[in-house]
Amino acid sequence: MSRVLIIGAGGVAAVTVKKCARLPEFFDEIYLASRTVSKCEALQKEIGADRIKGVFAVDADHASEVVKVIKQVKPDLVVNLALPYQDLAIMDACLETGVDYLDTANYEPKDVAKFEYSWQWAYQEKFQKAGLMALLGSGFDPGVTNVYTAYAAKHYFDEIHYLDIVDCNGGDHGKAFATNFNPEINIREITQRGRFWENGEWKETDPLSVREDLDYQNIGVRASYLMFHEELESIVKHFPTLKRARFWMTFGEAYLTHLRVLEGIGMTSIAPIDFQGQQIVPLEFLKAVLPNPGTLAEGYSGMTCIGTYITGIKDGKEKTIFIYNNCDHAACYEEVGAQAVSYTTGVPAMIGAALMLNGTWKKAGVWNMEQFDPDPFMEMLNVHGLPWQVVDVEQSPFKK
Ligand code: NDP
The missing domain is CATH 3.40.50.720 (NAD(P)-binding Rossmann-like Domain)
Structure with a gap:
């Protein structure tokens, strides 16, 4: 019970x-x-x-x-x-x-x-x-991306060296500007300085200043920007052989233009201001104006592709693999009335909970996802709506 x-x-x-x-x-x-x-x-x-x-x-x-x-x-x-x-x-x-x-x-x-x-x-x-x-962090990223990394390290490599997590939303919700999960949390995250791990230290970049055009499975080429994402911190701690670990997210031109304007006029600030005798936080006000992410689901078309490129050594040879999932916005709407960003987070939360409750993942303490055996989690992803693929990559899209 x-x-x-x-x-x-x-x-x-x-x-x-x-x-x-x-x-x-x-x-x-x-x-x-x-x-x-x-x-x-x-x-x-x-x-x-x-x-x-x-x-x-x-x-x-x-x-x-x-x-x-x-x-x-x-x-x-x-x-x-x-x-x-x-x-x-x-x-x-x-x-x-x-x-x-x-x-x-x-x-x-x-x-x-x-x-x-x-x-x-x-x-x-x-x-x-x-x-x-x-x-x-039992969502998709963090969450599934940590489990992908542990799965790759367990089954595909003797040692992992380079990690690039890529998050592409190739969907179209038809709105001029909206965020796919809580706008306040989302905008705080993407307006931060970029940060990645290289040769034993964190390196910083200006916000969304480093771009790669990456080809996403079943979506196509999309502009992808380097940013910090929290799973990098735990993954580099738990896989100390990593020489470099980075995170990339796709943004369209229209999205970036809106974001630049909103930032430029101070609407993304979290410092309270006085408004008609009341203290308000501009970003909280902006959240109230923007569409509720839950309402984007109806009519949302296209797919997400989130995955992990990993380069490492197996039997003395270097190789690269990509583990990923494609998730279709319309299929999620049909199944549970949600868009794919809520779905790709909500399903792993259910899986993590199920594995804890049935004792498969059970250990006293505070843990990140990659610290457990990835296999039962990976099996449940396939069964519960987030099937994954592993592909051998001839040539990594990233320079060393
Ligand atoms: P929403 O804003 O849609 O939902 C948040 C919910 O939390 C609302 O029901 C809200 O209530 C409630 N809430 C807020 N403050 C409190 C409080 N003080 N006490 C009780 N309830 C509260 O957010 P999302 O569903 O989009 O995101 C949920 C979480 O998932 C966030 O932490 C987000 O960062 C995380 N996330 C993780 C991802 C991953 O891949 N790991 C990806 C996307 C999201 P009310 O309706 O009253 O505001």
Whole structure:
């Protein structure tokens, strides 16, 4: 008998909840809690009260509020699909109540856009002492990309040397400008300085200043920009043979033009300003103006292609492989009423939760995805909507 409490009821959570609801063999009882309880109620109505056993309002910025809900539900696992700002409060609540924890994005303080695992890794001893497990970053990137790396290292190489994670959204939602997941979190991330790992140190670049035109499977050539992404930090720690590790994301010209204008006029700033006697954060205001990512799903066409290029040594010879998934926006909409970016995050969250609940991935402490055996996770990706391919790459598209 397993009982899961999912916190958050946005684009990603809606996918995870629907996927979990179809798998009673892993998830006997599902409970939902979020800041706006009406969103939980809507999901409960859509899926059925037989699968979503209860809904709760919670402000997860406060550990004490989360503790109250956990005490009522008594879950075996808390799946955090709220925002990165809530990670530590929810981890504290899990420690206080003795429950395992899973999330999809590293903690960020609200007042400074800083992407690193230090805050959550600092909980390692507390979780170990309590005999509890925290699984960090069980989305696609981070998440599946970490598992791809572990899978490649286990089955294809004796030693891995070069890693390039590529994230292409080749879809079209028909809007002039919109983000595919929470706009505030997304824009904080992409307006940061670029950062990559090379020869034992982090190197910085100006935001979105390094470009490669890459050919994506079933999509074509797209302009791809180097940026920092949180999985690089844990992957270079856990695979110290890596000489270089980078992350690339595609952006269209129209998207970049909008972004430049919004940045230029101060709309992406997270520093509060005075507006008619009230303190407002420009980026939070911008979020309120932009389309809700959940509403992009209907009519969204095209595919995503997210994958990992890895170059390394096998039997004394150098080789490169690419492991990737294509995900079709329209197919996701048909299956769960979501677009592919929510889907590619929500499904791995379900898989991570299932593996924790059935004891396949189970170890006291705070862990990143690549620290577990990748095989059961890879098998479940194929079964639950995110099939992957491995291709031998004759010539890596990246220069050494
Ligand atoms: P949404 O903004 O759609 O949903 C967030 C949900 O969290 C909303 O229901 C929101 O409630 C709720 N929430 C926000 N603050 C609180 C709070 N203080 N207490 C309780 N609930 C709260 O975001 P997404 O679904 O797009 O993203 C969810 C998470 O997934 C984010 O952490 C994001 O960074 C991560 N992500 C990870 C990816 C990966 O590949 N690893 C890719 C994409 C996203 P309300 O409706 O009231 O605002």
